[in-house]
Structure formats: structure tokens, C-alpha cells
Amino acid sequence: MRSNPNNLSRGEKILFFLYEFSKGGRTKIRYEDIVAGLFKKYPNDFQLKGYPEYPDSGDLIHKPLYDFKKKGYLNAANKVFSLTERGVEYASQLSGKKDLIENSEGRLSRSTHTEVSRVRNLEGFSLFLDAGKDKLSNGDFYSYFGVTVRTPKNAFLGRLETMNAVIDELKKYKNNDLYKTLIDYHNFLVTKHVDIIDFFKKD
DSSP states (O other): OOOOGGGSOHHHHHHHHHHHHTTTSOOOEEHHHHHHHHHHHOTTTSEETTEEEEEOOSHHHHHHHHHHHHTTSEEEETTEEEEOHHHHHHHHHHTTOOOEEEETTEEEEHHHHHHHHHHTTSHHHHHHHTTOGGGOOHHHHHHHHTOOTTOOHHHHHHHHHHHHHHHHHHTTOTTOHHHHHHHHHHHHHHHHTHHHHHHHHOO
């Protein structure tokens, strides 16, 4: 059953608007178009304080967008935004839909299935399987999270949140050997490179 958009929080309405604008995809949209579109769709929620005939283009929208980026729901560059696969999945749940993939390895959300497929093909994961932990480098850490050393802070934090969510989902399948190994790989990299994670987490 489809959720009533009017019952969503203000932040959820932002994601839901992006989801509808993208027709369930990952279309890029400019900040100005988000401001105008939200005001048109939800005038009572996104009006400028004291001037109900004008949209609020400040922190009312700006802050939630960048908070969603840190959570891994949005990509953002030069004030152009798009949903990540995880963001599409979350927004689809707001609309009352569920996007699951059932396969021989378990019933996974689409975004988790995509990440599992990506990670299992990484060179670092192959080294880990071959007991080559000592050969793993910082580059394997960055590859696992799908970032580089130059990735902006909020983008890195978004990828960290995404992979943490993936691992939390995989933990539901206690009898799956692949998932157990992926969890071990994640924990090994996070523990070994906690200094890098702490660097990105610094204010």
C-alpha cells in the first residue's frame, strides 16, 4: 500500500520528491529545482518564514540534503543532487514499495546485492580469501568502500554508512559462508584502517 506523502517528515518529503522526480531512478537535479519543486509540492513545509508566498532556499532544505549525503542516500557535487541506489531503495519504501532480489545467496535488498557483487570481484577480497591479509594495502581499503584518498569527507561518510548497512543486512544470514567472509573482510579493513576512518570523521 502506498504511503501518504503528507504523513512523511520534512526530510522524508525531500527524498520522496527526488524519487518521484527521477521516476524511481537516479536523475540529477539542481538545488534550485529542488527548492522550487518542493515549494510547489509542499508549500506549507517549504515556505520562507514570514513570507508564505516564497520558497525557503536555506538550511530548511540545504542541511537535510547534506545529511542524506553523509548517510549514503545522495550523491552531491556543485549543488547538483541525485539519489544513490541506497537512496532509491529507501525512498521506494516511503512510497510503500519494496525492492528485493531473491537469489541462491539469500533475499537481499537490491542495493546490498549490488554491493555484494561489486566487493566479491575486488582484488583485495581475492587476497583475503587466499589468506593474503598481509598483502592488503590502503588501496584495497579505498576500493572496498568505492572511494579514493581524494574523496570529500561527506561522500566518504556516506559510503561508510552504506557499507555498514550492507554488513548489518548480511548478518541476518548466519548460515551463508560468503556473507560471513564478507563480514570478516569488512571488519578486518575497518579495524586495520581505523585511523583513516577517524580522519574522515574529524570535524
